[in-house]
Amino acid sequence: MGIPSFNLGFGGEDPGGEYHSIYxxxxxxxxxKDPGFEYGVALAKTAGRVALRMADAPALPFDFSSFYKTVNxxxxxxxxxxxxxxxxTALVNEIIKENHxxxxxxxxxxxxxxxxxxxxxxxxxxxxxxxxxxLEKATNRLSDTLSKHGLSPAVQDHVNxxxxxxxxxxxxxxxxxxxxxxxxxxxxxxxxxGYGVKTMxxxxxxxxxxxxxxxxxxxxxxxxxLKRLSDYLDSILRG
Numbered sequence: 001m002g003i004p005s006f007n008l009g010f011g012g013e014d015p016g017g018e019y020h021s022i023y024x025x026x027x028x029x030x031x032x033k034d035p036g037f038e039y040g041v042a043l044a045k046t047a048g049r050v051a052l053r054m055a056d057a058p059a060l061p062f063d064f065s066s067f068y069k070t071v072n073x074x075x076x077x078x079x080x081x082x083x084x085x086x087x088x089t090a091l092v093n094e095i096i097k098e099n100h101x102x103x104x105x106x107x108x109x110x111x112x113x114x115x116x117x118x119x120x121x122x123x124x125x126x127x128x129x130x131x132x133x134x135l136e137k138a139t140n141r142l143s144d145t146l147s148k149h150g151l152s153p154a155v156q157d158h159v160n161x162x163x164x165x166x167x168x169x170x171x172x173x174x175x176x177x178x179x180x181x182x183x184x185x186x187x188x189x190x191x192x193x194g195y196g197v198k199t200m201x202x203x204x205x206x207x208x209x210x211x212x213x214x215x216x217x218x219x220x221x222x223x224x225x226l227k228r229l230s231d232y233l234d235s236i237l238r239g
Contacts, residue, residue, distance in 0.1 A: 002168030062163045064139040074199045086120035127223035138230040162236045169229040185225040
């Protein structure tokens with residue numbers, strides 16, 4: 001729905017390995033995970049302070065510059081994913097061509113050797129790269145303006161409302177392929193991983209499924225969403 005949200009938690013310790021097992025119990029938590037429930041209390045206090053900070057802030061502490069850097073990293077991952085897929089495909093096809101699968105097969109089992117894979121085409125990431133460049137400029141302009149200029153209470157209220165609605169620009173009207181109820185172009189649960197998140201899911205999952213036509217289409221859809229966000233951020237102080 002394009003509503004900004006975040007997850008709070010403590011980490012860094014050994015997870016234990018009992019998750020989703022018969023040992024994953026209240027007794028395990030009470031004795032080993034958080035004796036005295038001190039972590040739980042600390043987390044509740046942390047979440048409460050964050051909520052109060054957001055509720056009472058004259059200016060909402062939204063940092064779209066960090067968002068740009070994060071999404072730019074996702075785009076770099078996708079480009080690397082394509083390159084890795086191309087290298088793996090070439091290697092597998094060479095192994096098939098030289099009959100290594102057949103030569104290494106069990107002579108007592110009638111198994112067919114795999115067939116060659118189609119080569120990985122070179123997709124155009126330029127729409128995404130251009131959109132990210134626009135987003136970088138827009139986030140820098142917004143950050144500079146908000147940090148240098150004092151705003152009247154009325155203007156600040158307008159800016160705050162615009163900031164928390166900004167993420168709605170990242171929604172796709174038609175949603176993700178084969179599940180239109182997920183409309184966010186940057187984050188969604190994985191189609192096969194369940195609740196495990198996929199970043200830039202339309203592009204990433206198309207690449208993983210070797211659906212190159214769909215991957216190119218999703219690059220353009222995601223780029224359009226990022227460009228909408230850039231234009232929206234530029235419009236905040238003009239409104």
